[in-house]
Amino acid sequence: MKKTLAEIAKAIDGALKGDPGKIIQYAASFEEAGPEGITFAGNKKYLKQIDATKAGAVIVPREFDTDSINIVKTDNPQVAFITVLELFNKPYSLKPGIDPGASIGDNFTHGSGLAVAPCAVVGNNVTVGDRVTFYPGVCIGDDVVIGDDVTIYPNAAVLERCRLGNRVIIHPGSIIGSDGYGFAVDGDQYIKIPQLGIVQIDDDVEIGTNCTIDRATFGRTWIQSGVKTDNMVHIAHNVVVGENTVMVAQSGLSGSVHVGKRCRIAGKAAVAGHLTVGDDVTIGSRAGVIKNVANGQIVSGFPEMPHTQWLKMSLVKRKLPELKKKIAELEERLDRIEKGKV
Numbered sequence: 001m002k003k004t005l006a007e008i009a010k011a012i013d014g015a016l017k018g019d020p021g022k023i024i025q026y027a028a029s030f031e032e033a034g035p036e037g038i039t040f041a042g043n044k045k046y047l048k049q050i051d052a053t054k055a056g057a058v059i060v061p062r063e064f065d066t067d068s069i070n071i072v073k074t075d076n077p078q079v080a081f082i083t084v085l086e087l088f089n090k091p092y093s094l095k096p097g098i099d100p101g102a103s104i105g106d107n108f109t110h111g112s113g114l115a116v117a118p119c120a121v122v123g124n125n126v127t128v129g130d131r132v133t134f135y136p137g138v139c140i141g142d143d144v145v146i147g148d149d150v151t152i153y154p155n156a157a158v159l160e161r162c163r164l165g166n167r168v169i170i171h172p173g174s175i176i177g178s179d180g181y182g183f184a185v186d187g188d189q190y191i192k193i194p195q196l197g198i199v200q201i202d203d204d205v206e207i208g209t210n211c212t213i214d215r216a217t218f219g220r221t222w223i224q225s226g227v228k229t230d231n232m233v234h235i236a237h238n239v240v241v242g243e244n245t246v247m248v249a250q251s252g253l254s255g256s257v258h259v260g261k262r263c264r265i266a267g268k269a270a271v272a273g274h275l276t277v278g279d280d281v282t283i284g285s286r287a288g289v290i291k292n293v294a295n296g297q298i299v300s301g302f303p304e305m306p307h308t309q310w311l312k313m314s315l316v317k318r319k320l321p322e323l324k325k326k327i328a329e330l331e332e333r334l335d336r337i338e339k340g341k342v
Contacts, residue, residue, distance in 0.1 A: 001025070001087070001088055002023050002024070002025050003023075003024050003025075003087060003088075004020065004021055004022065004023060004024070005018065005019060005020055005021070005022040005023075005024055005038075005056075005057050005070055005072070006020035006021065008024060008038065008057075008072065008084060008087070009072045011083060011084070011087060012059070012072065012074055012080040012083050012084065013074065013080075014059065014072035014073055014074040014080060015062065015072070015073040015074075016070075016071075016072050016073075017065070017067075017070070017071050017072075017073065018057065018069070018070030018071060019070055022056055022057060022070055023036065023056075024036060024037065024038045024056055024057060025037070025088075026038075026088050027039065027081065027084045027085050027087075027088050027089075028055075030046050030049075030053055030055070030058075031053075033053065033054065033055035033056070034054050034055065034056070035054060035055075035056045036056055037055050037056055038055060038056060038057045038058070038059065038072075038084060039053065039055045039057075039058055039059070039081070040058060040059035040060070040077040040078060040080065040081040041053075041058050041059070041060050041064075041077065042060075042061070042076075042077040042078045042081075047060065047061075047064055050066060050068070050069060051066075051068050051069070053069070055069070056070060057069070057070035057071065057072060058070070058071050058072075059071070059072045059074055059077045059080050059081055059084070060072070060073055060074075060077055061073065061074070061075075061077060062074060062075060093115070093133065094115035094117055094133055094135070095115060096112075096113050096114060096115050097114075097115060097116070098114065098116040099116055099117055099118045099120075100118075101118030101119055102116045102117065102118060102119065102120045102121070102122070102134075103120070103121045103122065104116070104122045105122055105123045105124035105125070105126065105142070106124045106125070107124060107125045107126075108122055108124075108125075108126050109126070109127045109128070110127075110128045110129075110132065111128065111129045111130035111131070111132070111148065112130050112131070113130050113131035113132070114128065114130075114131075114132050114133075115132070115133045115134070116133075116134045117134060117135050117136040117138070117154075118136055119136045119137050120134040120135070120136060120137065120138040120139075120140075121138070121139045121140065122134070122140045123140055123141045123142035123143070123144065123160070124142045124143070125142055125143045126140055126141075126142070126143070126144050126145075126146075127144075127145045127146070128145075128146040128147075128150070129146060129147045129148035129149075129150070129166070130148045130149070131148060131149045132146055132148070132149070132150045132151075133150070133151045133152065134152050135151075135152065135153045135154040135156075135172075136154050136155075137154045137155040137156075138152045138153075138154065138155070138156055138157070139156075139157040139158070139159075140152075140157075140158050141157070141158060141159040141160035141161070141162070141177065142160045142161070143160055143161045144158050144159075144160065144161065144162050144163070144164075145162075145163050145164070146158070146163075146164045146168075147164060147165045147166035147167075147168070147203070148166045148167070149166055149167045150164055150166070150167070150168045150169075150170075151168075151169050151170070152169075152170045153169075153170060153171050153172045154172045154173075155172050155173050156170045156171065156172060156173060156174045156175070156176075157174075157175050157176065157177075158170070158176045158177060159175070159176065159177030159178065159215070160177065161177070161198045162176055162177040162198050162199045162200070162201075162215070163198060163199070163200045163201065164176075164201045165201060165202045165203040165204075165205070165225070166203045166204070167203055167204045168201055168203070168204070168205050168206070168207075169205075169206040169207065170207045171206075171207060171208050171209040171211075171231070172209050172210075173209055173210040174207050174208070174209065174210060174211040174212070174213075175211075175212050175213070176199050176201065176207070176213050177198065177199045177213070177214075177215045178212055178213075178214050178215065179195040179214065179215060180195045180197075180214040180215060180216065180217055180221075180236060180237025180238070180255060181214065181236060181237070181255070182195060182217055182237065182255075193217060194217075195214070195215050195216070195217055195237060196216075196217065196218055197215050197216025197217055197218050197219045197220055197221065197237070197238070198215055198216060198219075198220050198221070199213050199214070199215050199216075199220065199221045199222075199223070200220045200221070200222050200223070201213075201223045202222075202223065202224050202225040202226075202227075202243075203225045203226075204225050204226050205223055205224075205225065205226065205227045205228070206227075206228045206229070207223075207229050207233075208229050208230045208231040208232070208233060208249070209231040209232070210231055210232050211229055211231065211232065211233045211234070211235075212233075212234050212235070213235045214235065214236050214237040214239075214255075215237060216237050216238045217237050217238060218238075219238065220238075221235065221236075221237055221238055221239050221240075222239075222240045222241070223235070223241050224240070224241060224242050224243045224245075224261075225243050225244075226243050226244035226245075227241050227242075227243070227244065227245050227246070227247075228245075228246045228247075229246070229247045230246075230247060230248045230249040230251075230267075231249050232249050232250050233247045233248075233249065233250070233251055233252065234251075234252040234253070235247075235252070235253050236252070236253055236254050236255040236256075236257070236273070237255045237256070238255055238256045239253045239254075239255065239256065239257045239258070239259070240257075240258045240259065241253070241259045242258075242259050242260040242261035242262070242263065242279065243261045243262070244261060244262045245259055245260070245261065245262060245263040245264070245265070246263075246264055246265070247265045248265060248266050248267040248269075248285075249267050249268075250267055250268045251265045251266065251267060251268060251269045251270065251283075252269075252270045252271070253265075253270075253271050254270070254271060254272050254273035254274075254275075255273045255274070256273055256274045257271050257272075257273065257274065257275050257276075257277065258275075258276045258277070259271070259277045259281075260276075260277055260278045260279035260280070260281065260295065261279045261280070262279060262280050263277060263279070263280065263281045263282070263283070264281075264282045264283070265283045266282075266283060266284050266285040266286075266287070267285045267286070268285060268286045269283045269284065269285060269286060269287045269288075269289070270287075270288055270289065271283070271289040272288075272289060272290045275289060275290075275291065275292050275293075276292045276293075277289070277292070277293045278292075278293055278294050278295035278296065278297070279295045279296070280295055280296045281293050281294075281295070281296065281297050281298075281299070282297075282298040282299070282307075283299055283300075283304070284298070284299065284300030284301070284307060285300075286302070287299060287300050287301055287302060287304050288301075288302035288303055288304060289303075289304045290303045290304065291303070291304070301313065
């Protein structure tokens with residue numbers, strides 16, 4: 001595919017400085033883009049190196065200026081570059097229609113543009129909107145409701161009675177609506193507590209590969225609009241994840257946790273049950289949260305603490321061998337003093 005630089009600038013609402021007729025054939029990274037390619041420089045590091053790039057054009061912040069290369073000025077170069085990537089790379093999609101190799105239950109209601117691949121299984125009384133895609137091995141349980149423009153990739157499952165909004169993406173192997181981990185103790189036995197609730201996923205949510213979101217014991221586990229999870233994330237029963245929160249790989253939320261809006265939960269971080277995490281909170285990698293976290297806090301470590309305090313403690317840990325040696329020397333000197341040998 002070929003686009004002129006003028007066409008690209010128009011598509012991203014950018015201000016072009018350079019040759020409007022320049023032909024661009026692909027988008028690539030800053031280091032890999034060649035004379036027919038376009039890239040972006042969204043921070044000072046790359047802007048300082050802009051004269052070294054071989055790219056045919058670079059998307060830059062609006063306040064940046066140079067005469068050495070074709071540039072397109074935008075408010076957010078990275079977001080604009082995503083639009084350019086979509087121009088040059090049309091995603092693979094299934095052809096609309098229900099493959100004969102799929103299994104479809106009774107009372108299946110769907111909108112236009114539905115695509116169901118071989119070996120997909122759709123239960124009874126399922127309702128889906130327009131332009132929904134089920135890849136091979138997808139399992140949709142009974143009484144599930146799914147909105148428009150939803151894509152569910154191979155071997156993912158949305159189990160009975162769960163609800164998905166519009167423009168939701170579920171990546172391969174993820175399970176939505178598995179039973180929550182609930183047991184009552186009876187002597188030396190554990191008696192399973194029936195998990196009667198659902199998972200509700202709102203609009204514009206993307207769930208990574210091999211994630212698990214448990215249904216509620218009662219009511220709902222609620223993933224609010226704009227949430228994005230990485231791969232291998234676990235969200236337990238009755239959790240609420242607030243709008244536009246992101247969770248990185250192998251992070252987990254215990255039962256009945258309430259996470260606020262716009263939070264960032266880093267890899268392998270964990271939050272203990274029944275806690276509240278406020279809005280705009282950042283939880284550092286491998287942190288263990290065991291008490292509520294107020295709005296706007298940045299916490300790290302186990303147990304969690306302010307990130308700046310954790311950094312200071314980490315520096316002290318590095319000096320422990322040296323400190324141990326000094327303490328041993330001081331103890332030896334003190335012992336000599338007490339014995340009158342000094």
